[in-house]
Amino acid sequence: MPDLRELYQQVILDHHKKPRNFRKLEKANKQADGYNPLCGDKVSVYLEVEDGIIRDVSFIGTGCAISTASASMMTESLKGKSLSEAELLFDRFHKLVTGDNSADSDVSALGKLAVFSGVREYPVRVKCASLAWHTMHAALEGSKDTVATE
């Protein structure tokens, strides 16, 4: 039986209660909306990208603890990253939460985001953890459609 504390780690609960960068970004030049029809989670991700570097990133929305904390911690980890670094981080994060242990998955490179490793034990919650990331990816790609995880 998976341990609930592995899923709901203190860091995650803290980001759920006090989400960081929870605001609209006035200077954003990349933005996308995400929606998880399963639980009604909605997230909008805003990015200010300059010379291929994410200068600032924020989000707003409503969601469960996992999706809110994931969005919050994503914004913290993306600030100052290049676009290619951001995509690489998304790839690693996705592998972490889906339990994909292939060669190029490097948990140590994820830093604080490694707290989401517990999600792999809860397949129906993978979408919660990855919604903000998929939305960020869509924003960088310039997609106008709402990202839906179903």
Next chain:
Amino acid sequence: MGVRRIPSRFFGDGVQMAKQAIRSETGIKPYDVQRIRQDFPALNQTVYGLPLIYLDNAATTQKPQAVIDAIMSFYLEDCSNVHRGVHLLSDRATKKYEAARIKVCRFINASSEKEIIFLRGATEAINLVAQTYGRQNVGRGDEIIISAMEHHSNIVPWQLLCEAKNAVLRVVPINMHGEFQFDKYEELLSARTKLVAITHVSNALGSVNPVQDIIALAHLKGVPVLVDGAQAAQHIPVDVQQLDCDFYALSGHKVYGPTGIGILYGKADLLESMPPWQGGGDMISSVTFEKTLYNKIPYKFEAGTPNIAGAIGLGAAVSYLQGLGLNKIELHERDLLAYATEALSNLPGVTIIGTARHKAAVLSFTVDGIHPHDIGTILDQEGIAIRTGHHCAQPVMDFFGVPATARASLGLYNTRGDIDALVAGISKVREVFN
């Protein structure tokens, strides 16, 4: 006309009254839920090492052994196609299939089994009416009335019809208890109204609608009424003749029958006047390239090989329910609902969404500061299966200003012990988030 008086037995009456009623109605021992549970093999299992507490009955119900046996017996002994075969197996399959139709006819007290059409479920039944009766009778500027508590399956088929016909969908609002606002309905009903489509019991809130009065009022204006019974027939006795509804949609898997089977009840004269929906085998009496003659009802609406095993399983399910007695099931569930409502109301931070005075055993709730999805995951780890989300009723969620709720929906085999486990589980949820 005013709202029909709801019998006082529907108001928050206590456990004792319910128990007395059981004794006085049956004259024998009370409902033996522990014995009944033994009829449901799926209940006898552990999840994550804990006994399963199944509280997701509004999504689907577990199946009694009698249903599983009926389906198995069809595949083991009688498997063949219906209506056309000259051989023995086809004869047996046809007899069982038609016997199931008669069982369902008796279950909802239709006047004739030809008024029972086997379909995939309640959703398909509603779509059939929208695409046949609706297309035939609804035109530009006409109106269809639904309510604000409908499941998406009783919204979208009408939206599709309105779009195709330039008709208008009117929505009867609900109040903060999740009750149908009858006075607003009276205002909306007009000469432009061509159909009323209303849920009998709300899947998200549990509200039981005064469908008999809704129908009576519509009939005064010559408007037919479709009742979405997907969440009703497993909780309360349904008598389509007493209701005088024109159409009644029912889903097999929610009445302890198999998935992929349901029925549309329709008054014979209406069904006869309606054009066919899908074309194919069995729905015709003769086909030439010049002219095809359609079969009589109900076969006119059953194109292609039907879900024979499903229909037989559904027949077994309704026989099982009638064996237990819907009145007894209703009383048992009312006792559980009263017990659960009180227990949840006493939990700090818990809000029950849907507090209609006349309610079926469905409890939608929220816990302050904790998203329903997190509640669902943590309860699951305690062996408790509930539903979280918008329950395919997004307008209801919007009305109450919540993105989602947690929903515990009770069935005939649930016990007070299940409610105690739910209450303990919610405490565990709060503990994790503390």
